[in-house]
Structures are given as C-alpha cells and as structure tokens.
Amino acid sequence: MQRLRPRRPRRHLTALTAALALPLGLLAAGAGAGTAQAAALACSVDYKANDWGSGFTAELTLTNRGTAAINGWTLTYSYAGDQKLTNGWSGVWSQSGKNVTVTNAGWNGTIAAGAAVTAGGQFTYSGANTAPTNFAVNGTPCAGAHQPPVAVLTSPAAGAVYAQGDAVPLAATAAAADGATVDKVEFYSDTTLLGTDTTAPFTYSAAGLATGAHSLYAKAYDSQGASGESAPVGITVAAGPALVASPGQLAVRQGSTGTFDLKLSKAPAANVTVTVARTSGNTGLTASPATLTFTPANWNTAQKVTVTAAATGTGVAVFTASAPGHAKAEVQATQLAADSTYDARFLDLYGKITNPANGYFSPEGIPYHSVETLIVEAPDHGHETTSEAYSYLIWLQAMYGKITGDWTKFNGAWDIMEKFMIPTHADQPT
Known part of the structure; x- marks a missing residue:
C-alpha cells in the first residue's frame, strides 16, 4: 500500500528524460572564406512517457539552447520497438516506420532563445517500450543526455512542530549530473520562496513563518540551466510551544x-x-x-x-x-x-x-496519488490522478467511520474535496 502517496493497480508512470546542450555551428550552403556564418542552433529535448502497458502518451519539451530564435521547427526521432502513433497535439505528427516527425503548429513555430515548446502524442505498442534518444531539430542532432540535479531536503523532519517566532532550520543536499555543478538551492514554503543558498552545505533559517501547516521543499539549479525539486516535507507552526503526539x-x-x-x-x-x-x-x-x-x-x-x-x-x-x-x-x-x-x-x-511524517497527504490534507511529486496519469495532465486520489480518500474515511463509528473524518474528506478539487463558480462560470 502506498503521492496516496496505497497504490491501486494502475497504469505505471514512466518518466524518461533525454536532454542536450551542444551548440553545433552550421555554415551557410556554399559558404567560402569571408562568407557569414549562420547562427548556431542548440537544442534540448525532454521526453516523458506515461505508460499503461499496451499504450502510452509521450510529452516532448523542446528548448532552444541557442542565442537566436528558432523560426519554424521540425523535430525528428525514432523508436526501437513497434510503437505506433495514434494521434498528437500541439504540432503536426506523422510516422514512417519507426521514425516520428513533429512539425510546429501555426501558433508555436517561433521559439525564442531560452524558451521552450511542448507537444504530445499517443501511441500503442507491444513488447518493450524503450525511450528514444536520437532527437534532432531541423536536422541538427540533440544528442547527449543531461539529467536534472537531485535535491533532498534533510531538515526539518516531516511532521515536525515549531512554535511561532522560532526559526525553522532548512537544509538540503544537491548533486548535479553529467559534469555540471550545482549553482544554487532555493527553499520554498508551498509556492513562496523563503531563501536561497549558493554554496554547500545548502541551508537557510526561515523565520516568521505563519501559524498553520507548511509544505516545504528545496529546488536545485545546475550550471546547464536544469533544475530539480526535492520531495515536500510537511510541518506545522503552532501559536506557541506545543505538545506533539504520534500517531x-x-x-x-x-x-x-x-x-x-x-x-x-x-x-x-x-x-x-x-x-x-x-x-x-x-x-x-x-x-x-x-x-x-x-x-x-x-x-x-x-x-x-x-x-x-x-x-x-x-x-x-x-x-x-x-x-x-x-x-x-x-x-x-x-x-x-x-x-x-x-x-x-x-x-x-x-x-x-x-501520519504527516509519511507524506501521503499535503499539510492541508490534500491526498497524493503516490509519494512521488510528479505524476502525469492522463493526456489532460492530472485529471485521473486527482479524481482517483480523492475517490480513495472518501473510501478510506468511510471505512474508518464504519469501523470506529467516528464519521467526522468522512465529512471532513468531502469538505477538503470541495475546497481543493471542485472549481468555484468564479473559476468555472459556465
């Protein structure tokens, strides 16, 4: 049983990443001495697949790593198995044998320097589903993989309780891959940036946190511009000194x-x-x-x-x-x-x-589908994850009420769902 961080039989999440930042100079056709050189094209492609055994969705994020804009792009790659394209979005998708081609749509053909576009496709397959690595943009290879840095929040401990006014000691370890170095680590409470440290050991003393629940995490950045977040840690800030009971x-x-x-x-x-x-x-x-x-x-x-x-x-x-x-x-x-x-x-x-220390719920009581912090369960990026997690929460609290006779947690689960999952009329006026 398992972010809800118990696992049901479900489609397994596969997150596979391929990235590169190797500038390749391209000479204009027929260029000789004194002919101007075309702007170097540099690209990276981030590939993520959500696999359910007989099919999958693939999300490709193309980032322009060069210094000039890319005006019109065609992304090509190939699969090693029998993956077959069903449909695609945010681009014009086609397949010939094992080779897949994605051409920009009318609205996303220009990629500014440092910007990115994302396109997705749905495939069927049998046998192995190995992630592709041979990406190219406009004929320029995007070769070489660069994994994002890894960050781990080592302090505070999950479930810890602090008194208001006391500083919360934040600490993280971070490591970069492929010869890159860690440039900085940022510390967050929910979406609020608390502070930044640029040298290891990465620490920050967070003073003045408001009373209530906080979801803390660290985000590391490396010298190649990639970033990675730690798993969140839930803590509570009490109005004053408090007693802490567990479970x-x-x-x-x-x-x-x-x-x-x-x-x-x-x-x-x-x-x-x-x-x-x-x-x-x-x-x-x-x-x-x-x-x-x-x-x-x-x-x-x-x-x-x-x-x-x-x-x-x-x-x-x-x-x-x-x-x-x-x-x-x-x-x-x-x-x-x-x-x-x-x-x-x-x-x-x-x-x-x-138990807050085990990470199955956010500090606000929002259920996670599994303990991982990134889940893409469906083409609409989370609808199924959200609905199934909340369905499980309602069942969990219903069983608790049946066994204990205490139905307050069941009623509270509906309140949490209505507050955090169901859009208000202002957000969904139609």
Missing part, C-alpha cells in the same frame, strides 16, 4: 495494549510536567503513565504512553496531553473486539497513511 490515532484490541509517543515542540527553560488523561469516550480504555516530565535536555526525545483496553467493550476514546504554557495534543484510540483482525490491521495501516 494521532491507534487501535487496541480487547485485552491488549497500544502505544503513542509524546514530546515537546521546543526546548523549555525549565522542566515541564505533562498530564495525560482520557477526556471523552469509551471508559474501557485507559492510559499510563498519567504524567510525564520533560527537561531542557530531553524535550525532543519521545516518551511512550501505553493505552490498555479492557477485556470487554468497544468504542472510541480521546486522550489529551496537556501542560502549562503548551498547546495540547490529542490521540484517538479505538477499542476493537479481540477477534477483529481485519479492523485492527486496517487501523494500523490507516495510522501510517495519515
């Missing part, structure tokens, strides 16, 4: 126990005594110890709380951890029948899927 829910079968972790969001000036108590729900569930002590030295080391279920009874209880000067943390525990193996396994997996 936020757990299942305990009759006569058994389960545990959750507690720690503080920031170092205290003095010892902090945390009280853990059942604040609502099923009295057949109890928690121990009732108090925990955190010091300026161990505030970030998780301490375990054990929840014990009575031999009889079922139902949900909410346990609240509280401490002076700290925002509280709540954990929802569900007591299950002793023989409810399926229910217990479901809630165990549910806890993993909904």
Whole structure:
C-alpha cells in the first residue's frame, strides 16, 4: 500500500528524460572564406512517457539552447520497438516506420532563445517500450543526455512542530549530473520562496513563518540551466510551544495494549510536567503513565504512553496531553473486539497513511496519488490522478467511520474535496 502517496493497480508512470546542450555551428550552403556564418542552433529535448502497458502518451519539451530564435521547427526521432502513433497535439505528427516527425503548429513555430515548446502524442505498442534518444531539430542532432540535479531536503523532519517566532532550520543536499555543478538551492514554503543558498552545505533559517501547516521543499539549479525539486516535507507552526503526539490515532484490541509517543515542540527553560488523561469516550480504555516530565535536555526525545483496553467493550476514546504554557495534543484510540483482525490491521495501516511524517497527504490534507511529486496519469495532465486520489480518500474515511463509528473524518474528506478539487463558480462560470 502506498503521492496516496496505497497504490491501486494502475497504469505505471514512466518518466524518461533525454536532454542536450551542444551548440553545433552550421555554415551557410556554399559558404567560402569571408562568407557569414549562420547562427548556431542548440537544442534540448525532454521526453516523458506515461505508460499503461499496451499504450502510452509521450510529452516532448523542446528548448532552444541557442542565442537566436528558432523560426519554424521540425523535430525528428525514432523508436526501437513497434510503437505506433495514434494521434498528437500541439504540432503536426506523422510516422514512417519507426521514425516520428513533429512539425510546429501555426501558433508555436517561433521559439525564442531560452524558451521552450511542448507537444504530445499517443501511441500503442507491444513488447518493450524503450525511450528514444536520437532527437534532432531541423536536422541538427540533440544528442547527449543531461539529467536534472537531485535535491533532498534533510531538515526539518516531516511532521515536525515549531512554535511561532522560532526559526525553522532548512537544509538540503544537491548533486548535479553529467559534469555540471550545482549553482544554487532555493527553499520554498508551498509556492513562496523563503531563501536561497549558493554554496554547500545548502541551508537557510526561515523565520516568521505563519501559524498553520507548511509544505516545504528545496529546488536545485545546475550550471546547464536544469533544475530539480526535492520531495515536500510537511510541518506545522503552532501559536506557541506545543505538545506533539504520534500517531494521532491507534487501535487496541480487547485485552491488549497500544502505544503513542509524546514530546515537546521546543526546548523549555525549565522542566515541564505533562498530564495525560482520557477526556471523552469509551471508559474501557485507559492510559499510563498519567504524567510525564520533560527537561531542557530531553524535550525532543519521545516518551511512550501505553493505552490498555479492557477485556470487554468497544468504542472510541480521546486522550489529551496537556501542560502549562503548551498547546495540547490529542490521540484517538479505538477499542476493537479481540477477534477483529481485519479492523485492527486496517487501523494500523490507516495510522501510517495519515501520519504527516509519511507524506501521503499535503499539510492541508490534500491526498497524493503516490509519494512521488510528479505524476502525469492522463493526456489532460492530472485529471485521473486527482479524481482517483480523492475517490480513495472518501473510501478510506468511510471505512474508518464504519469501523470506529467516528464519521467526522468522512465529512471532513468531502469538505477538503470541495475546497481543493471542485472549481468555484468564479473559476468555472459556465
């Protein structure tokens, strides 16, 4: 089970990239000594395929790497297998044997220096579907592959909680391929650029983040102009010091126990005594110890709380951890029948899927189709990904409600879908 980051049987995503930036001087036909030389043409082609086993869509992004505009372009390449063109868009597509030709449409024939155009096609095939590499534009080869840089956000940890006003330490590693070097790393919260570092180790101290959920990531740029983003990390900025509980829910079968972790969001000036108590729900569930002590030295080391279920009874209880000067943390525990193996396994997996540290949801609660950050599932670039991810979310919360009797998460899933997936009347007036 898997960005929703569990995987259903689905068409597998294949992302294959071919790129080049090798300027090739072209002499005018019949040029001799003293004849002006034509502007050098340099190109790169980024190729991505979305493969579902018997067919695929191919997206080709042609970038003008030269210093002069390209006025009219014809892109050619060939497949090694029996790939057959069905249709294409954003260009005039044709195929002869294994060779594919794409000529510009009337509206995208001019590519300014440094600009790019994208065209796509749909194909059927059997056997292997190896990505092509022999691209050419107007007869000039776009040979040689250049992979984008790789960035990994190493700090903060996913699911971390910070107090408002405290700086969030951002750090990333980045590596470039094919002899390129990393020029800079940018740090983002959602779409907001927080800061930039041009030297390794790449770090930035983000102060002044607003309270609420933040999706942080790093974006690396290399010396050949390529860029690559890290996987996002979700954190929370609390209004002040807070208690942090993980997981936020757990299942305990009759006569058994389960545990959750507690720690503080920031170092205290003095010892902090945390009280853990059942604040609502099923009295057949109890928690121990009732108090925990955190010091300026161990505030970030998780301490375990054990929840014990009575031999009889079922139902949900909410346990609240509280401490002076700290925002509280709540954990929802569900007591299950002793023989409810399926229910217990479901809630165990549910806890993993909904744990912010595991990356299946954005900080706002938006579900990911899989943990990868780039998914192209259909020619319309995401419609199927979005609909299937939200369909899974509704099913997931419906099952949770059926097992626990708590339907608030199910209702919340509909609210999230209506807020983030369904366009408003202003965005879709017709």
